Amino acid sequence: MKIAVYPGSFDPVTNGHLDVIVRASKIFDKLIIAVLQNSSKTPMFTMDERIELLKKVTKNLDNVEIDCFHGLLVKYMEEKNAKVIIKGLRAVSDFEYEFQMALMNNKLNPNIETLFMMTSSKYQYLSSSIVKEVGRLGGCLKELVPDEIIHDIVIKLRKNGGE
Ligand code: PNS
Numbered sequence: 001m002k003i004a005v006y007p008g009s010f011d012p013v014t015n016g017h018l019d020v021i022v023r024a025s026k027i028f029d030k031l032i033i034a035v036l037q038n039s040s041k042t043p044m045f046t047m048d049e050r051i052e053l054l055k056k057v058t059k060n061l062d063n064v065e066i067d068c069f070h071g072l073l074v075k076y077m078e079e080k081n082a083k084v085i086i087k088g089l090r091a092v093s094d095f096e097y098e099f100q101m102a103l104m105n106n107k108l109n110p111n112i113e114t115l116f117m118m119t120s121s122k123y124q125y126l127s128s129s130i131v132k133e134v135g136r137l138g139g140c141l142k143e144l145v146p147d148e149i150i151h152d153i154v155i156k157l158r159k160n161g162g163e
Helices: 015-027 047-057 073-080 092-108 128-136 147-159
Strands: 003-008 030-036 064-069 084-089 113-118
Touching (some): 003 015, 015 030, 030 073, 073 092, 128 147
Parallel strands (some): 030 064, 084 113
8 A cells, every 4th residue: 555644734734735635635545644743943833723724625536644743743644554645846945955854764764655646726825824824814825725625714814813
């Protein structure tokens, strides 16, 4: 069974993430979306909220599983018997950091490969941070995040104090 892991903060999941999830789920027998706990970044959405949003938007993808992890990604991959890390690449600016992480992960476990998927051109500009900024300032989130979670995100942003 070919298992891939798509790791990230998903704070919150965007249409750019979903595009990568759908495409990767067609290539592998199982795709685990692994949400990072204890990142140096302080997430706006709690772990439960991020998982809930991911579950909502992937409910029709039978081979996609949502999980969380902490510590080293390669350790988590070993536990799950997964050999491929999926990463979405948007622009040149993503490349240097992603390249460094891919090399480090490969150094930590040479049996694990990172597979980069180019984000669809219509989502090149998207990130969780920019979605939160637009939402917080009252902008429309349509086409930025899946329709079924727009309401949840707006409610959360309002609770955290908009402008
Ligand atoms: O969505 P993000 O915040 O860009 O995701 C970053 C993530 C979770 C992929 C990255 O921070 C990660 O893999 N963290 C786990 C810690 C780890 O294994 N570090 C060593 C490899 S560089």
